Amino acid sequence: MPIGDEILTAIALACSLSVGVAAMFMLFFFNRRLKMIVNEKTANLEAELVERKKREDDLEMKNAELERFAYTVSHDLKSPIITIKGFTGALEKDLLKGNYERMTGDLKRVSAAADKMSDLLNDLLQISTVGRVVNTSEAVDMNLLASDVLAQLAGPLKNSAVKVTVQPDLPKLFCDRKRIAEVLQNLFENAINYMGDQSDPKILFGVRVESGVKVFFVQDNGIGVDPKYQQNIFGLFNKLDAKSSGTGIGLALVKRIVEVHGGRVWVESDGIGKGSRFCFTVG
Amino acid sequence: MSGEPLTVLLVEDNPDHAELVMRNMADFNVVNTIIHLEDGEAALDYLHGRGIYADRKQYPMPHLMLLDLRLPKVDGLDVLKEVKSDAALRPLPVVILTTSAAERDIAMAYEYHANSYVTKPVTFDDFSRLLRDLGFYWLAWNKRPW
Numbered sequence: 001m002p003i004g005d006e007i008l009t010a011i012a013l014a015c016s017l018s019v020g021v022a023a024m025f026m027l028f029f030f031n032r033r034l035k036m037i038v039n040e041k042t043a044n045l046e047a048e049l050v051e052r053k054k055r056e057d058d059l060e061m062k063n064a065e066l067e068r069f070a071y072t073v074s075h076d077l078k079s080p081i082i083t084i085k086g087f088t089g090a091l092e093k094d095l096l097k098g099n100y101e102r103m104t105g106d107l108k109r110v111s112a113a114a115d116k117m118s119d120l121l122n123d124l125l126q127i128s129t130v131g132r133v134v135n136t137s138e139a140v141d142m143n144l145l146a147s148d149v150l151a152q153l154a155g156p157l158k159n160s161a162v163k164v165t166v167q168p169d170l171p172k173l174f175c176d177r178k179r180i181a182e183v184l185q186n187l188f189e190n191a192i193n194y195m196g197d198q199s200d201p202k203i204l205f206g207v208r209v210e211s212g213v214k215v216f217f218v219q220d221n222g223i224g225v226d227p228k229y230q231q232n233i234f235g236l237f238n239k240l241d242a243k244s245s246g247t248g249i250g251l252a253l254v255k256r257i258v259e260v261h262g263g264r265v266w267v268e269s270d271g272i273g274k275g276s277r278f279c280f281t282v283g
Numbered sequence: 284m285s286g287e288p289l290t291v292l293l294v295e296d297n298p299d300h301a302e303l304v305m306r307n308m309a310d311f312n313v314v315n316t317i318i319h320l321e322d323g324e325a326a327l328d329y330l331h332g333r334g335i336y337a338d339r340k341q342y343p344m345p346h347l348m349l350l351d352l353r354l355p356k357v358d359g360l361d362v363l364k365e366v367k368s369d370a371a372l373r374p375l376p377v378v379i380l381t382t383s384a385a386e387r388d389i390a391m392a393y394e395y396h397a398n399s400y401v402t403k404p405v406t407f408d409d410f411s412r413l414l415r416d417l418g419f420y421w422l423a424w425n426k427r428p429w
Contacts, residue, residue: 074383074385075382078382079300081405082299082403082404082405083297083299083300085406085407086299086407087303087407089410090407092407113299229356240355241355
Protein backbone atom coordinates (compact mmCIF):
# COMPACT_ATOMS: atom_id res chain seq x y z
CA MET A 1 0.00 0.00 0.00
CA PRO A 2 1.41 3.39 -0.90
CA ILE A 3 2.23 5.54 2.02
CA GLY A 4 -0.53 8.05 1.12
CA ASP A 5 -3.21 5.32 1.25
CA GLU A 6 -1.98 4.23 4.64
CA ILE A 7 -2.32 7.73 5.98
CA LEU A 8 -5.76 8.03 4.46
CA THR A 9 -6.81 4.72 5.97
CA ALA A 10 -5.41 5.79 9.33
CA ILE A 11 -7.30 9.09 9.13
CA ALA A 12 -10.49 7.31 8.06
CA LEU A 13 -10.06 4.84 10.90
CA ALA A 14 -9.35 7.62 13.36
CA CYS A 15 -12.37 9.50 12.05
CA SER A 16 -14.68 6.52 12.32
CA LEU A 17 -13.21 5.73 15.69
CA SER A 18 -13.77 9.23 16.95
CA VAL A 19 -17.27 9.19 15.50
CA GLY A 20 -17.83 5.95 17.36
CA VAL A 21 -16.35 7.37 20.53
CA ALA A 22 -18.39 10.54 20.12
CA ALA A 23 -21.49 8.45 19.54
CA MET A 24 -20.72 6.43 22.65
CA PHE A 25 -20.17 9.57 24.65
CA MET A 26 -23.40 11.00 23.32
CA LEU A 27 -25.22 7.79 24.16
CA PHE A 28 -23.72 7.88 27.63
CA PHE A 29 -24.79 11.46 28.17
CA PHE A 30 -28.28 10.91 26.78
CA ASN A 31 -28.62 7.90 28.98
CA ARG A 32 -27.52 9.82 32.03
CA ARG A 33 -29.82 12.72 31.21
CA LEU A 34 -32.71 10.32 30.67
CA LYS A 35 -32.02 8.64 33.98
CA MET A 36 -31.92 12.02 35.68
CA ILE A 37 -35.21 13.02 34.10
CA VAL A 38 -36.81 9.71 35.07
CA ASN A 39 -35.47 10.00 38.62
CA GLU A 40 -36.68 13.55 38.91
CA LYS A 41 -40.13 12.64 37.60
CA THR A 42 -40.30 9.63 39.90
CA ALA A 43 -39.33 11.79 42.87
CA ASN A 44 -41.96 14.34 41.86
CA LEU A 45 -44.57 11.62 41.51
CA GLU A 46 -43.62 10.12 44.84
CA ALA A 47 -43.81 13.53 46.52
CA GLU A 48 -47.15 14.10 44.86
CA LEU A 49 -48.34 10.71 46.03
CA VAL A 50 -47.31 11.48 49.61
CA GLU A 51 -48.98 14.87 49.36
CA ARG A 52 -52.13 13.34 47.91
CA LYS A 53 -52.21 10.66 50.62
CA LYS A 54 -51.88 13.37 53.24
CA ARG A 55 -54.71 15.35 51.65
CA GLU A 56 -56.83 12.21 51.53
CA ASP A 57 -56.13 11.50 55.20
CA ASP A 58 -56.94 15.09 56.07
CA LEU A 59 -60.17 14.88 54.13
CA GLU A 60 -61.07 11.59 55.79
CA MET A 61 -60.41 13.11 59.19
CA LYS A 62 -62.50 16.15 58.32
CA ASN A 63 -65.32 13.92 57.10
CA ALA A 64 -65.25 11.89 60.29
CA GLU A 65 -65.24 15.11 62.28
CA LEU A 66 -68.17 16.45 60.27
CA GLU A 67 -70.06 13.22 60.83
CA ARG A 68 -69.46 13.41 64.57
CA PHE A 69 -70.45 17.05 64.50
CA ALA A 70 -73.73 16.34 62.67
CA TYR A 71 -74.46 13.50 65.06
CA THR A 72 -73.85 15.61 68.15
CA VAL A 73 -75.79 18.54 66.81
CA SER A 74 -78.79 16.45 65.83
CA HIS A 75 -78.80 14.74 69.21
CA ASP A 76 -78.28 17.84 71.30
CA LEU A 77 -80.78 19.96 69.44
CA LYS A 78 -83.39 17.22 69.49
CA SER A 79 -83.19 16.86 73.27
CA PRO A 80 -84.72 20.29 74.08
CA ILE A 81 -87.45 19.66 71.49
CA ILE A 82 -88.47 16.49 73.32
CA THR A 83 -88.52 18.44 76.58
CA ILE A 84 -90.57 21.28 75.10
CA LYS A 85 -93.09 19.01 73.37
CA GLY A 86 -93.25 16.64 76.33
CA PHE A 87 -93.97 19.28 78.92
CA THR A 88 -96.36 21.32 76.77
CA GLY A 89 -98.27 18.05 76.38
CA ALA A 90 -98.21 17.55 80.14
CA LEU A 91 -99.32 21.15 80.66
CA GLU A 92 -102.24 20.67 78.30
CA LYS A 93 -103.35 17.58 80.21
CA ASP A 94 -103.03 19.29 83.58
CA LEU A 95 -104.91 22.34 82.29
CA LEU A 96 -107.82 20.16 81.19
CA LYS A 97 -107.87 18.41 84.55
CA GLY A 98 -107.58 21.68 86.43
CA ASN A 99 -104.42 20.36 88.02
CA TYR A 100 -102.39 23.53 88.53
CA GLU A 101 -99.70 22.55 91.05
CA ARG A 102 -96.87 21.60 88.75
CA MET A 103 -97.69 24.00 85.94
CA THR A 104 -95.25 26.72 86.99
CA GLY A 105 -92.45 24.19 87.25
CA ASP A 106 -93.32 22.66 83.88
CA LEU A 107 -93.46 26.06 82.20
CA LYS A 108 -90.00 26.77 83.60
CA ARG A 109 -88.73 23.52 82.08
CA VAL A 110 -90.15 24.48 78.68
CA SER A 111 -88.61 27.93 78.86
CA ALA A 112 -85.24 26.59 80.05
CA ALA A 113 -85.19 24.06 77.20
CA ALA A 114 -85.81 26.84 74.67
CA ASP A 115 -82.96 28.83 76.26
CA LYS A 116 -80.73 25.78 76.11
CA MET A 117 -81.47 25.42 72.43
CA SER A 118 -80.66 29.04 71.81
CA ASP A 119 -77.34 28.63 73.71
CA LEU A 120 -76.48 25.56 71.68
CA LEU A 121 -77.15 27.40 68.43
CA ASN A 122 -74.98 30.33 69.50
CA ASP A 123 -72.19 27.97 70.48
CA LEU A 124 -72.43 26.16 67.16
CA LEU A 125 -72.18 29.45 65.33
CA GLN A 126 -69.13 30.34 67.40
CA ILE A 127 -67.34 27.05 66.78
CA SER A 128 -68.14 27.09 63.08
CA THR A 129 -66.54 30.54 62.74
CA VAL A 130 -63.19 29.17 63.97
CA GLY A 131 -61.22 28.11 60.94
CA ARG A 132 -63.56 29.92 58.59
CA VAL A 133 -62.78 33.43 59.76
CA VAL A 134 -59.02 33.63 60.20
CA ASN A 135 -57.46 36.77 61.60
CA THR A 136 -53.87 37.45 60.62
CA SER A 137 -51.28 35.98 62.93
CA GLU A 138 -48.89 38.21 64.84
CA ALA A 139 -46.23 37.88 67.48
CA VAL A 140 -48.33 38.03 70.63
CA ASP A 141 -46.96 39.02 74.02
CA MET A 142 -48.42 36.20 76.12
CA ASN A 143 -47.99 38.06 79.43
CA LEU A 144 -50.01 40.95 78.06
CA LEU A 145 -52.62 38.62 76.59
CA ALA A 146 -52.98 36.72 79.88
CA SER A 147 -53.46 39.93 81.86
CA ASP A 148 -56.09 41.15 79.34
CA VAL A 149 -58.01 37.89 79.64
CA LEU A 150 -57.71 37.84 83.43
CA ALA A 151 -59.02 41.41 83.59
CA GLN A 152 -62.15 40.22 81.79
CA LEU A 153 -62.53 37.44 84.34
CA ALA A 154 -62.09 39.77 87.33
CA GLY A 155 -65.65 39.09 88.54
CA PRO A 156 -65.56 35.30 88.64
CA LEU A 157 -61.98 35.38 89.96
CA LYS A 158 -62.98 37.60 92.85
CA ASN A 159 -66.08 35.52 93.66
CA SER A 160 -64.12 32.30 93.71
CA ALA A 161 -61.11 33.81 95.54
CA VAL A 162 -58.73 32.10 93.13
CA LYS A 163 -55.10 33.23 93.21
CA VAL A 164 -53.66 33.47 89.69
CA THR A 165 -49.94 33.48 88.95
CA VAL A 166 -48.60 34.21 85.48
CA GLN A 167 -45.03 33.15 84.81
CA PRO A 168 -43.00 36.30 84.04
CA ASP A 169 -41.16 36.74 80.71
CA LEU A 170 -43.27 34.29 78.72
CA PRO A 171 -42.07 33.92 75.13
CA LYS A 172 -43.96 35.65 72.37
CA LEU A 173 -46.27 33.41 70.40
CA PHE A 174 -46.96 33.82 66.69
CA CYS A 175 -50.71 33.31 66.55
CA ASP A 176 -54.18 34.71 65.96
CA ARG A 177 -54.39 36.93 69.03
CA LYS A 178 -58.18 36.98 69.37
CA ARG A 179 -58.50 33.20 69.13
CA ILE A 180 -55.70 32.40 71.55
CA ALA A 181 -57.34 34.86 73.96
CA GLU A 182 -60.46 32.66 73.69
CA VAL A 183 -58.34 29.61 74.45
CA LEU A 184 -56.93 31.24 77.59
CA GLN A 185 -60.34 32.50 78.65
CA ASN A 186 -61.89 29.04 78.36
CA LEU A 187 -59.02 27.35 80.18
CA PHE A 188 -59.09 29.93 83.00
CA GLU A 189 -62.89 29.67 83.29
CA ASN A 190 -62.66 25.90 83.40
CA ALA A 191 -60.04 26.06 86.12
CA ILE A 192 -62.28 28.41 88.14
CA ASN A 193 -65.45 26.35 87.60
CA TYR A 194 -63.86 23.02 88.49
CA MET A 195 -62.02 24.13 91.61
CA GLY A 196 -64.26 22.04 93.86
CA ASP A 197 -64.03 22.80 97.59
CA GLN A 198 -60.33 23.70 97.43
CA SER A 199 -59.64 26.07 100.35
CA ASP A 200 -56.59 27.62 98.70
CA PRO A 201 -57.54 27.75 95.00
CA LYS A 202 -54.64 28.57 92.66
CA ILE A 203 -54.10 28.88 88.93
CA LEU A 204 -50.71 29.06 87.24
CA PHE A 205 -50.23 30.08 83.62
CA GLY A 206 -46.79 29.21 82.32
CA VAL A 207 -44.68 27.62 79.63
CA ARG A 208 -42.23 24.76 79.39
CA VAL A 209 -40.11 23.68 76.45
CA GLU A 210 -40.43 20.08 75.36
CA SER A 211 -38.09 18.86 72.59
CA GLY A 212 -37.85 22.37 71.22
CA VAL A 213 -41.60 23.00 71.31
CA LYS A 214 -43.16 25.66 73.52
CA VAL A 215 -45.89 24.07 75.64
CA PHE A 216 -48.14 26.64 77.32
CA PHE A 217 -50.18 25.40 80.25
CA VAL A 218 -52.92 26.47 82.64
CA GLN A 219 -52.48 24.57 85.87
CA ASP A 220 -54.89 24.44 88.79
CA ASN A 221 -55.26 22.65 92.10
CA GLY A 222 -58.96 21.88 91.57
CA ILE A 223 -60.92 18.67 91.22
CA GLY A 224 -58.73 17.14 88.49
CA VAL A 225 -59.72 14.82 85.67
CA ASP A 226 -59.94 11.06 85.97
CA PRO A 227 -57.45 9.54 83.45
CA LYS A 228 -60.39 7.57 81.97
CA TYR A 229 -62.05 10.76 80.77
CA GLN A 230 -59.03 12.80 79.72
CA GLN A 231 -59.75 12.16 76.04
CA ASN A 232 -63.48 12.71 75.78
CA ILE A 233 -63.64 15.97 77.74
CA PHE A 234 -62.57 17.72 74.51
CA GLY A 235 -65.59 16.40 72.56
CA LEU A 236 -68.32 18.81 71.48
CA PHE A 237 -70.98 19.28 74.19
CA ASN A 238 -69.37 16.57 76.31
CA LYS A 239 -69.66 17.21 80.00
CA LEU A 240 -68.40 15.08 82.85
CA ASP A 241 -70.97 16.48 85.22
CA ALA A 242 -74.45 16.76 83.73
CA LYS A 243 -75.38 19.34 86.37
CA SER A 244 -72.52 21.75 85.75
CA SER A 245 -73.39 25.00 84.02
CA GLY A 246 -72.64 25.60 80.34
CA THR A 247 -73.29 23.58 77.23
CA GLY A 248 -69.97 21.76 77.20
CA ILE A 249 -68.50 23.70 74.30
CA GLY A 250 -65.50 25.29 76.06
CA LEU A 251 -62.88 22.59 75.58
CA ALA A 252 -64.20 21.65 72.13
CA LEU A 253 -63.70 25.27 71.11
CA VAL A 254 -60.19 25.29 72.61
CA LYS A 255 -59.33 22.13 70.68
CA ARG A 256 -60.70 23.54 67.44
CA ILE A 257 -58.75 26.81 67.77
CA VAL A 258 -55.51 25.07 68.70
CA GLU A 259 -55.86 22.61 65.83
CA VAL A 260 -56.56 25.38 63.32
CA HIS A 261 -53.23 26.80 64.56
CA GLY A 262 -51.58 23.45 63.78
CA GLY A 263 -51.10 22.73 67.48
CA ARG A 264 -52.26 20.22 70.05
CA VAL A 265 -54.16 20.38 73.34
CA TRP A 266 -54.28 17.83 76.13
CA VAL A 267 -54.79 17.55 79.87
CA GLU A 268 -52.39 16.21 82.45
CA SER A 269 -53.94 15.15 85.73
CA ASP A 270 -53.21 12.39 88.21
CA GLY A 271 -56.93 12.02 88.79
CA ILE A 272 -59.72 13.22 91.02
CA GLY A 273 -58.59 15.74 93.61
CA LYS A 274 -55.14 16.05 92.09
CA GLY A 275 -55.64 19.24 90.05
CA SER A 276 -55.27 19.56 86.28
CA ARG A 277 -52.79 21.00 83.84
CA PHE A 278 -54.23 21.90 80.43
CA CYS A 279 -51.42 22.14 77.90
CA PHE A 280 -51.37 23.47 74.36
CA THR A 281 -48.90 24.03 71.57
CA VAL A 282 -49.20 26.15 68.46
CA GLY A 283 -47.65 24.70 65.31
CA MET B 284 -98.29 -10.23 88.34
CA SER B 285 -96.90 -11.67 91.52
CA GLY B 286 -97.20 -8.58 93.70
CA GLU B 287 -93.45 -8.58 94.08
CA PRO B 288 -92.05 -5.03 94.00
CA LEU B 289 -90.72 -4.19 90.56
CA THR B 290 -87.78 -1.89 90.06
CA VAL B 291 -86.76 0.02 86.97
CA LEU B 292 -83.31 1.51 86.64
CA LEU B 293 -83.44 4.64 84.53
CA VAL B 294 -80.08 5.93 83.31
CA GLU B 295 -80.66 9.38 81.85
CA ASP B 296 -78.54 12.51 82.08
CA ASN B 297 -81.26 14.94 81.00
CA PRO B 298 -83.33 15.75 84.11
CA ASP B 299 -86.34 16.84 82.04
CA HIS B 300 -86.44 13.61 80.08
CA ALA B 301 -86.03 11.65 83.30
CA GLU B 302 -88.99 13.52 84.77
CA LEU B 303 -91.09 12.73 81.69
CA VAL B 304 -90.21 9.04 81.94
CA MET B 305 -90.87 8.88 85.68
CA ARG B 306 -94.20 10.71 85.46
CA ASN B 307 -95.42 8.49 82.68
CA MET B 308 -94.28 5.32 84.37
CA ALA B 309 -95.83 6.36 87.66
CA ASP B 310 -99.17 6.86 85.89
CA PHE B 311 -99.41 3.13 85.21
CA ASN B 312 -99.47 0.82 88.18
CA VAL B 313 -96.88 -1.63 87.01
CA VAL B 314 -93.68 -0.23 88.39
CA ASN B 315 -93.09 0.21 92.08
CA THR B 316 -89.74 1.92 92.15
CA ILE B 317 -87.84 3.91 89.59
CA ILE B 318 -84.22 4.52 90.38
CA HIS B 319 -82.81 7.37 88.38
CA LEU B 320 -79.06 7.68 87.77
CA GLU B 321 -77.43 10.36 85.65
CA ASP B 322 -74.29 8.79 84.26
CA GLY B 323 -72.89 5.51 83.02
CA GLU B 324 -70.39 5.12 85.81
CA ALA B 325 -73.08 5.34 88.50
CA ALA B 326 -75.18 2.81 86.54
CA LEU B 327 -72.33 0.29 86.49
CA ASP B 328 -71.58 0.88 90.18
CA TYR B 329 -75.25 0.30 90.96
CA LEU B 330 -75.54 -2.88 88.90
CA HIS B 331 -72.34 -4.33 90.35
CA GLY B 332 -73.45 -3.28 93.85
CA ARG B 333 -70.24 -1.31 94.31
CA GLY B 334 -69.38 1.59 96.61
CA ILE B 335 -72.43 3.48 97.86
CA TYR B 336 -74.71 0.92 96.17
CA ALA B 337 -73.36 -2.05 98.11
CA ASP B 338 -76.60 -2.55 100.07
CA ARG B 339 -78.86 -4.69 97.86
CA LYS B 340 -81.83 -4.17 100.17
CA GLN B 341 -81.75 -0.46 99.63
CA TYR B 342 -80.57 -0.74 96.03
CA PRO B 343 -82.24 -3.86 94.65
CA MET B 344 -81.30 -5.46 91.36
CA PRO B 345 -83.60 -3.86 88.77
CA HIS B 346 -86.04 -5.84 86.63
CA LEU B 347 -85.59 -3.53 83.68
CA MET B 348 -83.02 -0.97 82.68
CA LEU B 349 -83.91 2.02 80.51
CA LEU B 350 -80.61 3.24 79.17
CA ASP B 351 -79.82 6.46 77.34
CA LEU B 352 -76.83 6.41 74.99
CA ARG B 353 -75.01 9.71 75.26
CA LEU B 354 -74.10 9.81 78.94
CA PRO B 355 -71.43 11.60 80.94
CA LYS B 356 -68.41 9.61 82.11
CA VAL B 357 -69.19 6.16 80.74
CA ASP B 358 -71.16 6.16 77.49
CA GLY B 359 -74.43 4.20 77.28
CA LEU B 360 -73.03 1.77 74.72
CA ASP B 361 -70.11 0.99 77.04
CA VAL B 362 -72.52 0.38 79.91
CA LEU B 363 -74.51 -1.99 77.69
CA LYS B 364 -71.38 -3.79 76.54
CA GLU B 365 -70.24 -4.34 80.11
CA VAL B 366 -73.67 -5.52 81.30
CA LYS B 367 -74.02 -7.99 78.45
CA SER B 368 -70.53 -9.40 78.87
CA ASP B 369 -71.10 -10.09 82.57
CA ALA B 370 -72.74 -13.47 83.15
CA ALA B 371 -74.54 -12.29 86.28
CA LEU B 372 -75.96 -9.15 84.68
CA ARG B 373 -76.58 -10.46 81.16
CA PRO B 374 -80.23 -11.58 81.74
CA LEU B 375 -81.28 -8.06 82.78
CA PRO B 376 -83.52 -6.68 80.01
CA VAL B 377 -81.90 -3.52 78.70
CA VAL B 378 -84.02 -1.16 76.64
CA ILE B 379 -82.14 1.64 74.91
CA LEU B 380 -84.23 4.79 75.24
CA THR B 381 -82.53 7.59 73.36
CA THR B 382 -82.98 10.58 71.06
CA SER B 383 -80.53 9.05 68.59
CA ALA B 384 -81.90 7.33 65.52
CA ALA B 385 -78.40 7.06 64.03
CA GLU B 386 -77.87 3.79 62.17
CA ARG B 387 -74.50 3.33 63.81
CA ASP B 388 -76.00 3.53 67.30
CA ILE B 389 -78.76 1.07 66.47
CA ALA B 390 -76.28 -1.36 64.91
CA MET B 391 -73.85 -1.07 67.84
CA ALA B 392 -76.62 -1.49 70.41
CA TYR B 393 -77.73 -4.78 68.84
CA GLU B 394 -74.12 -5.82 68.39
CA TYR B 395 -73.81 -5.51 72.17
CA HIS B 396 -77.06 -7.46 72.66
CA ALA B 397 -79.52 -4.73 73.61
CA ASN B 398 -82.94 -6.28 74.23
CA SER B 399 -84.75 -3.43 72.56
CA TYR B 400 -84.04 -0.05 71.02
CA VAL B 401 -86.58 2.77 71.05
CA THR B 402 -86.22 6.47 70.30
CA LYS B 403 -87.88 9.05 72.50
CA PRO B 404 -91.08 10.15 70.77
CA VAL B 405 -91.49 13.87 70.34
CA THR B 406 -95.17 14.22 71.20
CA PHE B 407 -96.35 13.78 74.76
CA ASP B 408 -99.07 11.28 73.87
CA ASP B 409 -96.61 9.02 72.07
CA PHE B 410 -94.16 9.36 74.94
CA SER B 411 -96.85 8.28 77.41
CA ARG B 412 -97.98 5.38 75.24
CA LEU B 413 -94.43 4.17 74.70
CA LEU B 414 -93.62 4.19 78.40
CA ARG B 415 -96.87 2.41 79.25
CA ASP B 416 -96.27 -0.20 76.54
CA LEU B 417 -92.67 -0.73 77.62
CA GLY B 418 -93.70 -1.10 81.23
CA PHE B 419 -96.45 -3.59 80.44
CA TYR B 420 -94.41 -5.56 77.99
CA TRP B 421 -91.17 -5.96 79.95
CA LEU B 422 -92.58 -6.17 83.46
CA ALA B 423 -95.97 -7.82 83.00
CA TRP B 424 -96.12 -9.81 79.76
CA ASN B 425 -92.51 -10.75 79.60
CA LYS B 426 -91.26 -13.62 81.80
CA ARG B 427 -88.62 -11.91 83.89
CA PRO B 428 -85.21 -13.47 84.62
CA TRP B 429 -85.61 -12.74 88.33
